[in-house]
Amino acid sequence: MEKVTDNVYTLLNTRGCNSSFVVTAEGAVVIDTPMVPADAKKWREEIQKFGEIRYVINNEPHNDHVAGDCWMGGILVAHELTREAIKHNRQEVLEGQMQWMAPDALPLDKGFHYRLPDITFSEEIKFHLGKHTIHIISAPGHTPSQTAVFVPEERVAFTSDNVTMMMPIMIDAVPEEWLKSLKKLKALDIDKIVPGHGPVCDKKALDVTYGNVEYITGELKKAIDKGWSLQEIQEKVTFAERFPLMPGDPMKMMRHESIAHLYEVLKK
Numbered sequence: 001m002e003k004v005t006d007n008v009y010t011l012l013n014t015r016g017c018n019s020s021f022v023v024t025a026e027g028a029v030v031i032d033t034p035m036v037p038a039d040a041k042k043w044r045e046e047i048q049k050f051g052e053i054r055y056v057i058n059n060e061p062h063n064d065h066v067a068g069d070c071w072m073g074g075i076l077v078a079h080e081l082t083r084e085a086i087k088h089n090r091q092e093v094l095e096g097q098m099q100w101m102a103p104d105a106l107p108l109d110k111g112f113h114y115r116l117p118d119i120t121f122s123e124e125i126k127f128h129l130g131k132h133t134i135h136i137i138s139a140p141g142h143t144p145s146q147t148a149v150f151v152p153e154e155r156v157a158f159t160s161d162n163v164t165m166m167m168p169i170m171i172d173a174v175p176e177e178w179l180k181s182l183k184k185l186k187a188l189d190i191d192k193i194v195p196g197h198g199p200v201c202d203k204k205a206l207d208v209t210y211g212n213v214e215y216i217t218g219e220l221k222k223a224i225d226k227g228w229s230l231q232e233i234q235e236k237v238t239f240a241e242r243f244p245l246m247p248g249d250p251m252k253m254m255r256h257e258s259i260a261h262l263y264e265v266l267k268k
């Protein structure tokens with residue numbers, strides 16, 4: 001567990017996404033949840049030492065961010081389209097992810113179930129707990145329903161996978177909106193950003209992500225303009241110039257799925 005600011009803590013390097021919480025005078029607010037049931041249950045006990053879990057927020061519907069919701073309690077809050085997307089999440093896909101990230105979590109705990117958000121919104125929503133404001137803002141990008149949680153009193157934002165120092169995953173991305181959302185996040189008065197994966201960063205990560213989203217989109221536009229088929233693009237375009245291929249190419253599937261999705265988006 002890492003202390004991010006006076007009242008913000010995050011659990012990095014879970015076998016899933018970063019899960020964070022804000023401690024307020026009226027209980028804790030959790031942002032994203034650990035994917036592995038045993039990790040999520042342990043994390044809930046940790047959080048409860050600081051206060052009752054009042055709200056749980058999902059910034060995106062991907063399995064690695066929402067699968068732990070069922071162990072957390074609290075009122076679940078998310079964008080209305082995230083709620084729709086969670087309805088289509090599949091347990092087989094989650095089990096597939098666990099097979100390579102956390103094989104010891106299989107067979108999956110019998111208590112597992114997807115939770116649908118109790119409260120939804122379309123543009124933004126604010127909670128006031130003690131002296132803290134929890135401001136959730138629509139920020140489409142990594143997913144169409146992506147949001148960011150901004151806590152002005154702590155000068156921190158939680159962006160999930162909209163901010164990354166690694167190769168942006170674009171399997172569900174809306175690239176044009178992503179760039180706009182990054183600009184919107186840049187206008188926030190913050191010192192720290194907790195991304196969906198990897199270490200806590202600052203506003204510089206917004207520029208890095210912006211450049212990388214632009215780079216990937218640009219490379220694909222060039223390939224499409226050459227008249228290459230999807231299969232040809234998947235074979236020839238690896239983005240290795242910026243993201244060197246690792247031994248065994250573990251990102252191959254994610255890269256291919258990102259390319260297939262963007263191919264459809266950009267051809268329009």
Ligand SMILES: [Zn+2]
Nearest residue numbers: 060062142161
């Ligand atoms: Zn994601």
